[in-house]
Amino acid sequence: MQHLVGGISSAGRTVPDLNGRRFLVSKAQGPYVWDDQGRRYVDTALGFGATFLGHTDPEVAQAIHQAIDKGSMPAYAHALEEEAAASLASHTRNLAKVVFLNSGSEAVHLACRAARAVTGRRKIVKMAAGYDGWFDDVAFGNAGSHEAAMSSNERPSKDDTLLLRFNDREDADLLFAECTDIAAIILEPMMANAGCILAEAGYLQYVASLARKHGALVIMDEVLMGFRLHAGLASHLLGVEPDMATVGKAIGNGVAVAALLCSPEFATAFDDNRVNRAGTYNGNPLACAAVKAAMSVVDTVDYPAILQAGNQLRERAVGAFASEGISICTSGYGTVFTVWRGNKEPTNYREAIAISDPGFTSRLHVELRRNGVMSMHSLYGRHYVSARHDEHALALCAEAFAGTARQFAT
Known part of the structure; x- marks a missing residue:
C-alpha cells in the first residue's frame, strides 16, 4: 500500500x-x-x-440506483429528504424531527451543540469506556484509555467532557451533586465498544430521571443499537424516553448516513438559529433513498x-x-x-x-x-x-x- x-x-x-x-x-x-x-x-x-x-439488500440497492440516475448531489432541497425523514420518524415516537448527517460522530456532535444551546450550560457527560464518536471532545474516555478505568476518586474530565461509571448509581448521584453546569448526559442502551455490557435493570431510567431533575438533557446514542432489537429505538424498548437520540448504521444499511432525532420542542432551537447545522452531503439523495428503503424493509x-x-x-x-x-x-x-x-x-x-x-x-x-x-x-x-x-x-x-x-x- x-x-x-x-x-x-x-x-x-x-x-x-x-x-x-x-x-x-x-x-x-x-x-x-x-x-x-x-x-x-x-x-x-x-x-x-x-x-x-445483510450486505446489498435488494430493495435498498434498487432505491440507491434510482436515486443515482436522478442526480446524486443537488445543492437544493429534494422531496426524498422529507420522505426519508418521515419514514424514520414514524419509528421513533415523540422524536419526530430529523436532521440528517453523514456519520454517527457528527450526529453526536450536533446533539451536544444543541444541548448547550438549549440549556445555556457547557458540560457534557459520557459513560467511561463508552463510544460516542471519534471527535476530540467525546473520544475522551473511550475503552482502552487510562481515563476510562476511573481508578481514582478524582473524576476524569477534559475541557467540557466529564466521565461517569456505567451501571453505578452512586457515581451518578455524586456527579450531579458536584457539578451544576451539565447540559446533557449521553447514554448508550448497551456499552457495545466495551464488550456489549448490558445496563442493569432500571439503571438507564434512574440516570435519565436524575439528569432531568437537575436540568440536564438526555441524549441516547443509538448509532449502533438503533433498529437492532426492534424496528425503532432500543431506548424506547428499554423504557427510556430521551430528549434527543442519534442513529446511524442500520438506518442506511451500509450507506454513509446518520441522523439526530429530537422532539418538536427542541427543534425550535434549529429554527431560530440558536443551533447551527451544515454539511454538503447532509440529506443527499443516495442516503435518503437508503433510509426510506431500509425503514420499509425493517418493518418486515x-x-x-x-x-x-x-x-x-x-x-x-x-x-x-x-x-x-x-x-x-x-x-x-x-x-x-x-x-x-x-x-x-x-x-x-x-x-x-x-x-x-x-x-x-x-x-x-x-x-x-x-x-x-x-x-x-x-x-x-x-x-x-x-x-x-x-x-x-x-x-x-x-x-x-x-x-x-x-x-x-x-
Missing part, C-alpha cells in the same frame, strides 16, 4: 495477515463476504453493525426470530468450547454479542478490564477466520447477526466455533 495511509482509512477495520496474505474483500452479499481469492466467509462484523439487513423483519437465532448461536459457541474443557461466555443480545474467556460476563467496565484476554481475542478471530467466519479483530470486539443470517449461515457459524474450540484445545 504505497499511497493509502496505514493501508486503510479507519484503523479499527484492520485485521491481521493470515499465511502471509492480507485480507481484502472482493464482494459482500447477504450474510457473506468473499476475499480476493474467491473464498466465501460468513460475516459477523457486518460493517461494524451497519448492514443489519421478524426481530424475535433473529434474536432467538442469535442467542442459540451464542449457546452453541459456549457449548462447543465446553465440550473441549474450555470455559467461555457471552454478553449482549442475539443480534450483537461479545465472547469472553471464562464463565462470567462483565457487568461493568472494571470487570471487563479484569477478564479481557488479548491473546484469546486475537486467536479467536484467526481461528474463526480459518474456519470460514470473518469477525472483528478487537479486544472488546462484537459479533453481529443480521436479518439475512439464515439457518445455513448460522449453522456454518456454529461449525466454525466448534472447529475453533477444537483448535484451542490442541
Whole structure:
C-alpha cells in the first residue's frame, strides 16, 4: 500500500495477515463476504453493525440506483429528504424531527451543540469506556484509555467532557451533586465498544430521571443499537424516553448516513438559529433513498426470530468450547454479542478490564477466520447477526466455533 495511509482509512477495520496474505474483500452479499481469492466467509462484523439487513439488500440497492440516475448531489432541497425523514420518524415516537448527517460522530456532535444551546450550560457527560464518536471532545474516555478505568476518586474530565461509571448509581448521584453546569448526559442502551455490557435493570431510567431533575438533557446514542432489537429505538424498548437520540448504521444499511432525532420542542432551537447545522452531503439523495428503503424493509423483519437465532448461536459457541474443557461466555443480545474467556460476563467496565484476554481475542478471530467466519479483530470486539443470517449461515457459524474450540484445545 504505497499511497493509502496505514493501508486503510479507519484503523479499527484492520485485521491481521493470515499465511502471509492480507485480507481484502472482493464482494459482500447477504450474510457473506468473499476475499480476493474467491473464498466465501460468513460475516459477523457486518460493517461494524451497519448492514443489519445483510450486505446489498435488494430493495435498498434498487432505491440507491434510482436515486443515482436522478442526480446524486443537488445543492437544493429534494422531496426524498422529507420522505426519508418521515419514514424514520414514524419509528421513533415523540422524536419526530430529523436532521440528517453523514456519520454517527457528527450526529453526536450536533446533539451536544444543541444541548448547550438549549440549556445555556457547557458540560457534557459520557459513560467511561463508552463510544460516542471519534471527535476530540467525546473520544475522551473511550475503552482502552487510562481515563476510562476511573481508578481514582478524582473524576476524569477534559475541557467540557466529564466521565461517569456505567451501571453505578452512586457515581451518578455524586456527579450531579458536584457539578451544576451539565447540559446533557449521553447514554448508550448497551456499552457495545466495551464488550456489549448490558445496563442493569432500571439503571438507564434512574440516570435519565436524575439528569432531568437537575436540568440536564438526555441524549441516547443509538448509532449502533438503533433498529437492532426492534424496528425503532432500543431506548424506547428499554423504557427510556430521551430528549434527543442519534442513529446511524442500520438506518442506511451500509450507506454513509446518520441522523439526530429530537422532539418538536427542541427543534425550535434549529429554527431560530440558536443551533447551527451544515454539511454538503447532509440529506443527499443516495442516503435518503437508503433510509426510506431500509425503514420499509425493517418493518418486515421478524426481530424475535433473529434474536432467538442469535442467542442459540451464542449457546452453541459456549457449548462447543465446553465440550473441549474450555470455559467461555457471552454478553449482549442475539443480534450483537461479545465472547469472553471464562464463565462470567462483565457487568461493568472494571470487570471487563479484569477478564479481557488479548491473546484469546486475537486467536479467536484467526481461528474463526480459518474456519470460514470473518469477525472483528478487537479486544472488546462484537459479533453481529443480521436479518439475512439464515439457518445455513448460522449453522456454518456454529461449525466454525466448534472447529475453533477444537483448535484451542490442541
